[in-house]
Amino acid sequence: MPAGDSAANEAQRQLLLATAHEKAAADARRTAASYGLASATEQRTARALAPLAAAGYHLLADRQWPGSRRAQVDMVVIGPGGVFVVDTKAWAEVSIVGDRIHRGDADVTDELMALADLAYRTEGELAEVGLAPGEVHAVAVLAGRSGVDEHVGPVRVVGERDVLQLVARHGQRLSPTQVDVVLTRALSWFRQVGAPAPVSTTLPEPVLPAPSTAVVAIPAQRHAADDAPVAPPVPDDPGTFTIEPLLDDATVQAALLDGLMAAPVEDWMAFLHPAQARVVRRSFNGPSRIRGAAGTGKTVVGLHRAAYLARTRQGRVLVTTYIRTLPDVLRQLLTRLAPDVVDRVEFAGVHETAKRILDERGVQHRIDGRQITAAWTSAWGRVAGGSIIDTDRHEQDYWHDEVRYVIKGRGLTQWEQYADLPRLGRRHRLGPQQRRVVWDLYQAYDAELRVRGVHDFADQIALAEAELRRQPPAEPYTAVIVDEAQDLSCVMLRMLHALVGDAPDGLTLVGDGQQTIYPGGFTLAEAGVSVAGRGTVLDINYRNTAEILQFASMLVADDEFADIEGATARGDRPTQVPRRGPKPVYVRCANQADRARRMVTRVQEAVRQVGTGYGDVGVLSLSRRGVDDATAALTAAGVPVVNLEKYDGVPVDAVKVGTIKRAKGLEFKQVLVVDVRASWFTEKPEQLDEVDRERREYRLREMYVAMTRARDGLWVASV
Template sequence: MPAHAHPHPAHRDPVNPLDRERAHLAASRAALATMRADVEALDITDVTATWVNAAVLQHQIDQRIKALADHAHTPLFFGRLDYLHAPGGEPADDDGANQRYYIGRRHVHDADGDPMVIDWRAPVSQPFYRASKNDPMDVALRRRFGYTGGELTAYEDEHLTDPAEEAVGFASKLLQAEIERPRVGPMRDIVATIQPEQDEIVRAGLGGTVCVQGAPGTGKTAVGLHRVAYLLYAHRERLARTGTLVIGPNRSFLRYIEQVLPALGELEVAHATVDDLVAQVNVRAEDSTAAARIKGDARMAQVLRRAVRSGVAMPTEACVVVRGSRRWRIPAYELEELVHELLARNIRYEAARAALPQRIAHAVLVRMEAAGEAPDDRVQDAVARSAAVRATVKAVWPQVDPAKLVLRLLSDPGFLAEQGEGLLSPDEQKEILWQKPARSVKSAPWSAADTVLIDEAADLVERTPSLGHVVLDEAQDLSPMQYRAVGRRCSTGSATVLGDLAQGTTPWATGSWPEALAHLGQRDARIEELTAGFRVPREVIAYASRLLPAIAPGLAPATSVREAPGSLEVRKAGHDDLEAAVLTACREALSREGSVGLIAADARVPALVDALAGADLAHLAPGMATSLPEPGEATSAEPRLALVPASLAKGLEYDYVVLDEPTAIVDAEPDERTGLRRLYVALTRAVSGLTILHAAPLPPALT
């Protein structure tokens, strides 16, 4: 413990600094309440021209009121910086007030507009995360605060310019206590514990895409969400126009993370899965592994491109436009030149189709001018809308319905063979063809991979609108075609890509980030690697890392700054006693504070549901993440035990994990490598303790 640390309220200096900090907290809360009351008191009765304007303004006011909520159990500020100099460069005054800043989740000012709490994203707050003994960044003192509930109970100081004091770094007791605080409910923000290497990613500019390779427990998901919060702070107007989106692997994961941004005051960020993005038809079927892999292959983009353009036909007849007593004839060879020109321009199918009548009309106007007439733009538009031109366009460049096109591709062997020639082998074509041709889009046996194909075709027809910034989490599991679907949503913006190659559990999981980023359309992205773990105890991550040579030979094992003796226990049980042993381990975990996750192979879940019910152990249904309680609401009413199928464990975390039958998790996957990756995910969900129960022999790497 450094000489200036004060981890307990009993350790006070003669001027009672803890009491002074509590007084500032109380004053800040009062100021926040005043800010909220001022917004609530706004009268917009006579300031809007229409009811639409009034509704929009009222919505903005309601959102502002919501953002100014003061949650009693959430610390309003978590740190303090005392600079050597005030912003203007002058030295500190006698009490240091002119260069003292309290760092918190949102900005708070007093009645005069002077800041009482500085937003963690503001430039003046950056040294709280970056300053060190080697580079103090003009900071004399960094103070961290400890809370119990909403009450300020402790503080800890680092004098960064005092050569006699040792560097604290991660040795900070309050920092470690915050990271190890028991987890009840969904994912929390890490705003008080962001480390320098994480902060560099969080504050990276909006102009470029960042890809984060992060081992379990390195905080990559939290870093990505805090990056969104930072970008919304630094580029609010731009992103308000273009939008932001967080993409996760499943709805359970999105429920788990959805409260992080609201806790930071950001309410206007959408959440979705990749399936949500491309949902244009009802999914009613499931592909074989081989079919899904082929449909997810990047070659399908070229097959679809051919299919979209396959309907374009070269003109065989002239287009004759009648204007008054004159007939204007555009011969077939000239029409063919126009079609070839539009095909060569590589523009969207529908944009080219809209341009073709104007090109034909222009050719007519050239003839009119040569004949001595003086047509204007209105004449050109009229010619473009004429029956003769419309008939020519319909015959040459027909409309394309993306869903109907994909339906034909998967139903018609001849059409697929024509479009897939040289791209897909006959066996691959046979694999993805439906056994029974579908008659309509509504009745077709669509799979999840088919919806991605429809989305690709739709983009080939008309450009998909782009957002300003997209966060893609658990990205290692996407197929190339899914990467393309996400990339379309940020084609003119940027992205934050988060993942871990060792946790890729789909048959089409990406092999390298450069390859994935190429499919995403972000080849110039900056790739960062997080290897220092803060969540998973050292003993647990070391045990799980035994699998790395088999599942991701190129990745270095993650390290952990947290040593927790006794955090890992492996128990062997008899086949008939396994469920009883699991129940015993769950009871032991529930006797401690915090959340408990019982992770098992999907096929084992029904038996465990019955076992938990028979033992009267309340638990959350499989796949359900807890919801954030309202301020002041007790969390004990909700079960602390969650039964988690292994297929849904990715991205989640629990204080204690009971892992049921590792071999069953491995055997449930189509191949051993994918199974071991699924097991690696399950092994790394624990924050404080992991208990492994097995009756079957463990995988050789873990024995």
């Protein structure tokens, strides 16, 4: 080796080593600056949220990101308004376009989507203790900003000075007990951070001095306009930003007061049984069904599922039902439950949906109630009057139901289809001659409608279903949720199925066969829908007291019905009924005047109870005449009344009076059933012929529906 070469090589090695040390030092300084800035901005976010502690919130700072060894969550806020997963971003030159967020020229949307994914997984974790999906919020806070309130996908992006108001505006969605339950689970999910940041160099890690309890101040510039500190630029950041002063005391107090004064949301809106919460989030690879006895929370779960699918899927969600007035009520409930997505959920009755389809496609159709009645009367007179089906045992309404629900409701077009039809749900057996007359009646009625240039409501559904078969929708719904699905006809279900097909989570049927109060049952197989392996049964009654449920269940104890899945069923029975209360009251009145007097007295007694107002009372009748009589008696006594035909779900301090059919899907603290006959409780089914037995079954199911609307008290009167 020539003289001096070894020294030269060592010199070169030392220079390379020095360069490596210098690079490592520079990297460490940049990392230190980033962590220092993060510490400063996260501390300011913490100070901005600190006043929430006085309103029952818990602030968990510097928690470990579940599933990661190194990543951490800046803050998790848990309190009356729900759960907020908060991440502070010290970003400058931020712009949001559509669903994308940019930091200068760099697209940083993926960073926020990681936060969204964490909130989604947290939602699933907390569902195990009953927190409803939608009560976990992903929030990105832009340090030093104010007046920012944007969305990037499911992530709410706000300024540092706006985050307090954001949380406070959620009001009271969880009770103190529920907050404690959620907090306990969250502490095990978000563990305390304790690991140091990784050192990104192959050099030996330096020996650090012992930790100091002193707070390291981050050097700050001064804003020209005030004494607020200005954050130093983030290393390699395209720009700088200024930090404004935090909120003054008056603004903080106003924000907290707004949250505290907000009306509490009902417990069921934000806190479910864990089994219910899991059903809301469960994914199915095709149409699914949620069933259970009255009071098990099917409608609640259906609403939560609509909100969940609206948050996690692209496109529109439809919530529909046979009952015309129920969609407006459900819309109001979802407005309170999930105001962030209510605009992405469409509420419409089945007939309203059919009408919209026909209008959009320019299909002419005309509904005229008087002409429909005239068409039926004319057809009956020409074909059925004095025939084998015109007997004292059946009124015309029975045969009108046969045509509307059994024939038209199934979409039958050929005599051979009807001749051999099982007629599920109809006990009265029809021989070949009777069926022939009914079919001729149907054809005559259909011809009379055409002569008058009108359609009936069954035609409206059939026309819409045919249109969807002819041309599937250009923009199908993401999901269709059907409440009270047992009330649909076969053609209705085919129409709704055509809106989504067999797409995963596309069609959800919610209902209870025990509450079927319309004739003309059918099976899902007839409609071309399968829910095999995709059914869920809810079995805990949350609405009724054990006393109310026991009383109501006596009416349907021996009831058998043809379930839409094809089996003969006897009704689901809840495994638990946790609530107890007073026994239902049954009174036998001397006459109608006596019944009216007792009804008014009962309403007045009910509203004297603590926590019960006029709006918490429902007076239900099997007939429109009973509704009119009850309305007149209550109005004469000075009691405010609203007819369920006009009730849209907006809270009103008035007794709700309506038919039992209009009350389906609703609940009341106190229910009065006012037009029952005493003989209905005493007649023996084995002593009745098949005609009266069928009538009795539908009547008792209807009364069962009415009684199970009651949460706390039930009063039944007969004459």
